[in-house]
Amino acid sequence: MSAIYGLIHLDGQPAQESELEPMTRALLPFGPDGGGTWLRGGVALGQRLQCFTPEDLLERQPLVGAEGNCVLIADGRIDNRAEVARELGIAAAEAAQLPDSAFILRAWEKWGYDCPARLVGAFAFAVYDLRENVVFLARSGMGERAIYYHQTPRSFAFASAPKGLFALPFVPRAMDEEMFADYLVSAPPMPGRSFYAGIQSLPAGHSMLVREGAAPREFWRPYSGKQTRFSSDAEYPEALAELLERVVADQSRSITPVGVSMSGGLDSASIAAVAARQHAVQGRRLATFTEVPRPGFDGTLIPGRYADETPYVQAIARQYDNLDLNLIRTDGRFYLDGIEEVFENADAPFRNASNRPYIEAIARASGAQGVRVLLVASYGNMTFSWSGSALLRGLAASGQWGRCWREAQKLAARMPGHSPLRLLFGEVAMPLLPDPLWRTIKRFRKPGNPAFRTSRPWLIDSPIRPEFASACHVAERAEQSGHDFFGRPPADSRAVRTRLVSGHNLLADMFRWQRASFGVDKRDPAGDQRIVEFCLSLPEDQFRRDGQSRLLIRRAMQGRLPPEVLNSTRRGLQAADWLDRLRAAQPTVDLTLQRLEKSELARRALDLGRLRRLAADLNRSGSDAERQLWDYRVVLEQGLMAGCFLDWFEAGAQN
Numbered sequence: 001m002s003a004i005y006g007l008i009h010l011d012g013q014p015a016q017e018s019e020l021e022p023m024t025r026a027l028l029p030f031g032p033d034g035g036g037t038w039l040r041g042g043v044a045l046g047q048r049l050q051c052f053t054p055e056d057l058l059e060r061q062p063l064v065g066a067e068g069n070c071v072l073i074a075d076g077r078i079d080n081r082a083e084v085a086r087e088l089g090i091a092a093a094e095a096a097q098l099p100d101s102a103f104i105l106r107a108w109e110k111w112g113y114d115c116p117a118r119l120v121g122a123f124a125f126a127v128y129d130l131r132e133n134v135v136f137l138a139r140s141g142m143g144e145r146a147i148y149y150h151q152t153p154r155s156f157a158f159a160s161a162p163k164g165l166f167a168l169p170f171v172p173r174a175m176d177e178e179m180f181a182d183y184l185v186s187a188p189p190m191p192g193r194s195f196y197a198g199i200q201s202l203p204a205g206h207s208m209l210v211r212e213g214a215a216p217r218e219f220w221r222p223y224s225g226k227q228t229r230f231s232s233d234a235e236y237p238e239a240l241a242e243l244l245e246r247v248v249a250d251q252s253r254s255i256t257p258v259g260v261s262m263s264g265g266l267d268s269a270s271i272a273a274v275a276a277r278q279h280a281v282q283g284r285r286l287a288t289f290t291e292v293p294r295p296g297f298d299g300t301l302i303p304g305r306y307a308d309e310t311p312y313v314q315a316i317a318r319q320y321d322n323l324d325l326n327l328i329r330t331d332g333r334f335y336l337d338g339i340e341e342v343f344e345n346a347d348a349p350f351r352n353a354s355n356r357p358y359i360e361a362i363a364r365a366s367g368a369q370g371v372r373v374l375l376v377a378s379y380g381n382m383t384f385s386w387s388g389s390a391l392l393r394g395l396a397a398s399g400q401w402g403r404c405w406r407e408a409q410k411l412a413a414r415m416p417g418h419s420p421l422r423l424l425f426g427e428v429a430m431p432l433l434p435d436p437l438w439r440t441i442k443r444f445r446k447p448g449n450p451a452f453r454t455s456r457p458w459l460i461d462s463p464i465r466p467e468f469a470s471a472c473h474v475a476e477r478a479e480q481s482g483h484d485f486f487g488r489p490p491a492d493s494r495a496v497r498t499r500l501v502s503g504h505n506l507l508a509d510m511f512r513w514q515r516a517s518f519g520v521d522k523r524d525p526a527g528d529q530r531i532v533e534f535c536l537s538l539p540e541d542q543f544r545r546d547g548q549s550r551l552l553i554r555r556a557m558q559g560r561l562p563p564e565v566l567n568s569t570r571r572g573l574q575a576a577d578w579l580d581r582l583r584a585a586q587p588t589v590d591l592t593l594q595r596l597e598k599s600e601l602a603r604r605a606l607d608l609g610r611l612r613r614l615a616a617d618l619n620r621s622g623s624d625a626e627r628q629l630w631d632y633r634v635v636l637e638q639g640l641m642a643g644c645f646l647d648w649f650e651a652g653a654q655n
Contacts, residue, residue: 002050002515003030004073004147005159006126007168008135008210009042013154020044022167023159029345029516030160038062038071043128043135047073052373052521053253058099065109069131072108074101075160076123076145079250079528084118101125108136116140116207117219120529124160124202135210141220141529142379142501143204146508150199156210161512162196162347172198175649180605181472183349184642185458187483188499192216195348204502220529222498228537236542237555240384240534244556247531248274251375251523259371261362261522262288263572264312264565266553267380271525273560275375276320287371288313289326291358293577300579302626304569307576315562326365333357334585335637336592339644346513348506349645353637354578363518374520378507379527382497383535385553388544390493392427404428410547414569431491438488457485461630463639465607494536501532578633582618589615592640601646611639 005023009015020037024046031048033056038045047061063072078084078100085095088106095103100121107115108127113136122144127136137158139147149158150171157165165171174197182189191203202208205220230236248271252258258279260272272288279286290313293299297307310327317323335353342350350356366374381387392411395404408420415423430438443452451457458474459466469475478485490496511522525531535552542552554566582589593612596602614636 002075002512003027003035003048003160003164004046004075004124004126005164006043006045006073006135006157008044008156009154010156010212011154012042015039015042015044017044019168020046023157023164024048026163026167027159027161030512034059036061038064038073040071040130045071045073045126045128047075050515050519051255053077053100054255055099055253057255058097059101060099061101063101063105065105069129070105070108071128071130072101072105072125074104074123074125076100076121076125076140077251077253077523078103078119078121078123079247080120080530083120087118113207113209114219122523126158136207137202137210138207138219139202139204141205141222142524142527142532143508144511144524144527146512147202148194148199149202161509162194162199163344165199173652174198175601175646177468177605178472178474178477180642180646181464181469181474182477184464184605184638185462185469185474185478185485187458187474187478187485188481190477190481222501222529222532223494223536224533226537227539228534229539236538237552237558240552241556241560243530243534244270244274244384244525245278247525247528248375249278251525251528252278252373254373254521256370256372257284257287258373258375259287259289259366259369260375261377262290262313262316263574264290264309264316264568265380265572266385266550266557266561266565266568267377267526268375269312269316269561269565270380270384270553270557271375271377272316272323273320273557274525276323277560280320280322285322285324286320287324287326287366287369288317289328289362289366289374291362291574292327292329294329294331294580297577297580299577300628301573301576302629304571305573305576306570307573309572312565312568312572315564319562326369328358328361328365330357330361330581332581332584333361334581334588336585336588336640336644339641340648341517342513343645343648345516346509348509349641350510351506351638351641352574353641354575354582354633357581358575359514360518363514363520367518367520372520374522376522376524377526378524379501379532380553382501383526383531384556385526385550386497386535386543387549388540388542388551389427389489389549391540391544392424393431393491393493394540396424396428407545407547411544412547414547427489431489435488439486442486451486461634463606463611463635463642465605468605493540497536501527501536579628582632582637586615586618589618589636589640592644595647596643599643599647599650601650602643605646606639606643608639608643611636611643 007019027048031050033049033051035048045062049059051057061073084103104125107118116138123140124145124147125138137147147158148162150165157168159165166173176197179193179195192200194201206216206218208216262268262272276286290309292310293307317325335356392404408423412418412420412423451460514520545551
């Protein structure tokens with residue numbers, strides 16, 4: 001399912017079908033397979049359908065409760081159907097004939113406002129309770145689906161995408177400049193805010209009653225505060241392997257073949273290995289899609305990275321003979337080509353723009369093969385393949401200095417140029433130092449990093465115009481939220497992981513764009529809330545021990561992945577040939593910057609002079625791979641993408 005929307009007249013005026021029609025038209029790209037509307041009194045609800053699972057074919061929404069006391073519209077997928085069915089007393093034969101919306105409705109009828117906490121999956125839904133005359137909204141914990149809303153004293157409107165709200169005549173179309181400034185400096189987005197003034201987003205893991213003064217209420221958080229402890233060390237990887245089997249199976253429900261977007265790294269390779277085993281049992285083949293650079297690529301790479309995933313994915317295919325490898329090249333494609341379609345379906349800019357050509361190429365290739373469900377691994381680094389970087393700090397804090405020293409020795413043995421004392425100082429002492437002293441030491445240890453020579457580090461690696469940053473108070477709001485622009489490692493790594501896995505709108509926006517543009521539904525087992533809860537609850541020594549990091553997934557996949565993948569200490573670099581294609585697109589870059597000079601918003605928000613200087617030096621840049629990465633894949637790339645988004649936004653505001 002793909003889109004929901006509604007309009008509630010808070011002043012008691014009756015809702016009209018004609019009021020919903022503009023929203024329906026705006027959201028048609030997200031629901032080409034049907035849908036419906038429901039109206040009574042001051043409430044009007046609508047849903048558009050895009051089928052991906054067998055149960056989607058059974059959908060008939062809006063869905064009215066058995067006693068006619070409630071009406072539901074839903075966008076999404078319920079993955080713990082078996083558990084919910086048992087708790088609701090639904091027999092297996094009946095459950096097989098129920099769409100996911102029916103599970104949500106029955107959960108509502110039994111548990112009411114507490115029902116979202118009983119559901120696992122990717123969902124957003126609205127229920128109108130006729131008895132209490134209230135509308136209840138909920139969004140799943142990882143935020144793969146979105147609910148945007150706009151409220152006035154007389155009305156409340158909501159939709160899966162901002163364009164559904166802009167279709168209403170009373171919803172203004174204006175940029176939330178503070179939110180956009182946060183995006184430009186890569187500060188954490190403020191919960192509940194969108195890129196658009198007057199349009200709020202229901203935060204992931206929250207529900208909301210539509211009534212005057214009501215605020216979103218959290219029903220799920222990634223870490224509950226309880227640690228998981230097993231009686232034996234071997235149980236940890238066994239439990240992860242078992243859970244990953246369940247999650248991959250749950251997320252593989254599809255009316256078409258399922259594929260995997262696979263690199264040679266541990267995260268997506270683990271998902272591919274589990275899916276391949278499950279497909280083999282069913283006598284099916286599994287398509288995988290891997291981005292590779294152009295033939296003969298020999299560009300500069302940052303240390304510890306490699307460009308071509310081919311040897312690793314071929315090793316995985318040798319272990320699983322039911323894998324069909326698809327090596328995807330994107331020669332000649334540039335991330336600004338046809339960017340307006342992304343904006344139209346995402347209502348948001350594309351972060352990490354250099355990845356766009358291969359992401360689109362994989363979506364096209366999978367769709368061309370009839371593979372419309374694609375498993376990915378966006379969250380692996382924060383969940384099952386967490387590095388365990390807080391181990392030394394945790395051992396020191398608990399007084400286990402002997403073990404802390406031994407672990408530092410073993411870790412140093414695997415890291416050339418590092419000593420145990422240096423590691424202990426960096427990972428144990430440094431996080432405890434006062435900010436001024438910490439920055440002084442970093443300035444001494446990293447003399448080439450300009451961020452430590454300024455009081456405004458957000459200007460170093462951002463395309464933002466200084467005056468715009470000041471006007472939007474980026475520093476003050478970042479301080480209030482606890483964000484450190486200097487990149488200081490936090491004392492509590494679990495809190496940071498919790499923040500990083502909390503759902504943000506851009507994930508839902510990008511997934512929505514790909515469903516609309518390519519008919520491909522992306523799902524992330526590494527970000528399943530059961531995986532998140534389990535991994536965040538584990539002690540740090542399950543992720544790093546004896547000098548080896550990412551230990552949990554390595555142990556869980558022992559024998560399931562080839563040694564060259566399991567034991568690799570290097571990591572692949574996505575879109576490794578990004579600089580080559582950027583240089584080839586110099587004329588497009590120059591024309592884009594000329595166009596942005598005519599945009600009032602772009603001139604005010606972006607440091608166009610700096611972007612022009614970077615573009616002029618593009619073919620004369622040096623060989624410092626790390627500085628190239630920041631100047632061109634961060635500052636110039638983000639500036640171009642943000643500027644094109646502002647230009648698109650202004651053009652739409654004039655129509």
